[in-house]
Amino acid sequence: MGLTSNKVLALAVVFAVLLFAGTVWYWPRLARRNWRAVSGRVGLLFATQLAIFASIGLAANQAFGFYASWADLFGQESGQGVVVDHNAAGSRAGPLQVIDTQEVGVTGGARPQIGGQIQKVDIVGPATRIATPAFVYLPPEYFQPQYRTRTFPAAVVLTGYPGTAQALIKGLHYPQTAHELAKTGKMQPMILVMLRPTVAPPRDTECVDVPGGPQTETFFAKDLPDAVMAHYRVGKKPGSWGIIGDSTGGYCALKLAIHHPRSYAAAVGLSPYYKAPLDPTTGDLFHGDKALQNRADLRWYLTHMPAPDTSLLVSSSKVGEANYKATLKFIEQVQSKGLTRISSIILDSGGHNFNTWRREIPGALQWLSGRLSDR
CATH class of the missing domain: 1.10.287 (Helix Hairpins)
Incomplete structure (x- = not known):
């Protein structure tokens, strides 16, 4: 069991x-x-x-959703995903392969045209050779005949560390929330690509291209969008893609949009931090490369590099979040950069937990939807 x-x-x-x-x-x-x-x-x-x-x-x-399995709990999960090529009788081979489907937990969810669908997929990055599972939420409109030629905006959704992708569905209710918001006209229908940032388990790579190690930043900036665009009807312009995450996922989301504004037009960091930590879970991420370490510090990057043309949303709480003061400083710093746009969700109180993030996700998804195009 x-x-x-x-x-x-x-x-x-x-x-x-x-x-x-x-x-x-x-x-x-x-x-x-x-x-x-x-x-x-x-x-x-x-x-x-x-x-x-x-x-x-x-x-x-x-x-x-801290750990997905016993092996994950005891740090024994280290194997990379295996690429399976299918013949003409099965699904086509490619960087993204659908391995299972499940209904969305909403009224009428058994019918994709009404509830949408969640697909479990395996993704293999052609450039990085990183292999990871993910879940893709397709809105009801994706299956409706009148939208058969339409492309949809997409958002990458990241957990914290260690986290599990299932927690984004069962614990944070992203598909259900997106379905309800689109149904009531508060956001446009979007495709959600849900996974954890730990794509080289059990190591926490902080979405860094580790010298001689996993090229995690390149995977999220290039391989992942390319794989999704090759398989689904997703907008291919930079303005069609956003990214959202909590904690470690929030830091990754902000960094990817700041470093790669042509890949992600907008990013949401829920309870993020702003500098990659170095601890036993990360190992030596930078191998003495000070330039790489500075680049992973978002405040340093905004101070010393040209302002990226992207939109950012950050969240915190006056009571209960350790990042409150750092978040205020980050907002002030981004405001001074001009080209980069910044918004925030600041709660009076709320801890670093799912309950807090569930309160922020509806507003965050509406904000993200309003900054993405479907072309």
Whole structure:
């Protein structure tokens, strides 16, 4: 059974309840002062607390999508994706291949013409050879006859680190939110390409082209849009593409739009930071290359490089977010650059969590939609 299985969570909860009941039941029998009784009390307390913590951890992982599997949890997920070429009887070969479909959790979601569709895909970057799974949300209009020749704007949607792509659907409800906003006329229908920035697991590459390592920035700036445009009816002009993410994904989104405004016309950073960290999860990202390290610092980049022609949206909270002061400084700095446009969502309070981001996503998607064209 998988790490995110409901059965695993249910078994952990039942086990914790049984251990708690057993501790209450057997405690009087272990009230003596000999070593066996003391060892029994210690063992019961330890096992009960461990079971409770395991249940809470599993529930939190399901809610927030930190890890996708046991191998992911224990840092054993290191294999790259395998490219499968299909013959004429199956799907065509290419950098993007659809491997499964699922309905959107909305009324009428069983019919793509009403609810749209979520496709699970495998993407292999021709330039970087990075392979990663993703989910693609196609709006209902994509399947309706009157729109059969229309192209749609697209937005790349990124999780934080470690994160799971499924959390963007189950936890942050991006497809459902996009469906509702388009249905009520608050945003135009858009294709969403949902994945995590960790495309070289388990390493957190911070969307950097690592010297001698994964070329993650190139993957997101070139390979990913090219693969999607080759497979779907997506607008091919720079103004057709946006990118949004939370936490690490928010930093990546801002950086990609700043570094590659011809790839992404707009970017949203929900609770982002503005400089790539160096820690055990990232390893040595820059290999002593100070210029590369500076380039990954968004504030340094905006100070020393020409202002990019792109639109940015950042979010934070006055209480509950560690990035509040840094965000205000970033907004002020972008305002002074002229060509780069900046907007913000500042909540009175809200932590670095899914509940906060769910409050910001509807406004962020409306903002993003208003800055993208369908051509």
